[in-house]
Amino acid sequence: MVVYAPDRDLKDTAAGTASIQPATKVILAGHSHLTALTVNHVKNPPALRALRQHGNLHVLEGTWPRDPAYWRALADHAAGAHVVIVWGGNEHNVSFFFQAAFAFDFLSNKVKRLVPSFQIVSQSRIRRRFNEIDLFELDRVLPILNARMPASVTLVGTPPPKKDTEALRKLLEREPYFCDWAAQLGQSVAEIKITEPHIRLKMWFLLQDMIAEISERYGARFIPVPSELQDEDGYLLEQYWHPDVTHANAAYGAIVLRKVLEQVAR
């Protein structure tokens, strides 16, 4: 059973966040998980929008999917600012949300469970796939940002996976577009195999490690997902689910934003 955060809770967390006033300009940017932190609008060309009447908090809005023009615009605004990026976060879902050609598992130092009957693949194989999807681009964007002398660059951890497979299936069934798409490919949303939760969790942990490693390589700060948003295993707590398969809600975003501002802007 998925319980979504009521508006009252969202306002409470938002109020807590609003009390932090950054002294230096803060720019939030990134891919779709950024929308948990702030409402985003399609802007072409990309443009900064102030998030508060008073203060230095901004979001860089642009077109979806993000394109080179978006990252160039971020670089153009970066001088002297604290740049906060929510990069990717769906790499593990892009390739592996559904159990594709074979059931696999891999060694993880975060999740001990391993299904020996599944094909065991190397962690480097998963890493290569994540890099191919979009992490290679982060490797290009960060040095460009650094060259513009920002006050700091911060990468923010992305939402953990959602554990309850059947709840996810129900969410899928609410998406007519996807159901039609699946049907055209001969798939039934009701029956399609979703990758085991513990494997999705492993991939997410690996993704966080990779983003942290890239951050470190370029002298950027990495802020992991606050543990209060996760259950004891690391899955996203259900009260922070956005009603789709991959994203977190604004309550999640408010807590993450508070953590970010505490570290970046005080």
Added chain:
Amino acid sequence: MKKGASHPYLTLPDTAFWSRSVARSYDARALVDPAAPLLRADDKIMSAGSCFAANIIPFFESAGFPYVRTEFVDEADRYGYHLYSAAYGNIYTARQLRQLLERLAGSFRPIEDRWRIGEAVIDPFRPGLPDPAGSDEEFDLILDSHHARFREAIRRASLFIFTLGLTEAWVSKADGAVFPACPGTIAGAFDPERHAFVNFRSSDIRDDLLESMQLLKRFNPAIRMMATVSPVPLVATASGAHVQRATAYSKAALRVACEEAAQYWPDLVYFPAYEIVTGPHSAGFFEADLRQVSPAGVQAVMDVLFHHSETPASTADDRARREQMRRAGELSKALSERECEEMAADRAPEPPLEGEDRPAKPDGAG
């Protein structure tokens, strides 16, 4: 012929005479005289061998014979691991096959079983496998998984097709473990103190084939084996001989070994791919490098094979399953893209942060 004379040749069929079956009226299909269909209607095929073995796999699938696959590798790999039933890559010699099967049975464990190169732990017996392990623990897990899937493939298959490619190999001096490629060529480093060249004799190959057959039957008593000799010449020889002469020795030894092994074991049949491609009527069966078999050559081989085979019983389920798996990958990507597109639209149902500026509605009402 002398009147009243009699001798054995008088009763032989045309195929016993070069003039009647090669010089005239040549039909490659006559090279096979199977006691039973080469491929049976319900066969599930597993194969191994040299590069030529990889070339013929798509033909089985397009003809409708299920090709057993239990281990998956990304198709981007350079060395064809993704082509075979359990990602074992090319197996060039009968000794290598025998040792692999002995490893599956637990009766052989190579002493030089891994190469540590930087942060990677490389499998010397799958040296070109993409994305190597990053630790001994991970290496052991992946190897155990590979062996389990190899055994599973054998259990599922009804026919194991082995294409013998080489007599020459590089082995570990410690225990004779055969490497698929000379250390240092694809991965690792060649060490003359540890690595040695061998050129197997036909009797070695025959015995290795027969032992391999026994090992296969240990995992699957009903499995049959078809042996072929790759018509592809050696790319290089370490024997000291001219490469053409080395090729002639290699193919002759392999051919003898197959013949003798097939005579010994009824469940092992020889299929004359080598003769079809290299025979007197094989013009156009090689590419310009005079080494790679042309599509016409491969087609000629498969035409003969399928001529002597039953029509596959049913493949709809297998094909549908594979297609469904492929589509699952597409759906994962589609799902993420779709959700990201949806996130691109303003998420109006959720309240903004306190003090957050809401843009005016498009119609200007807000």
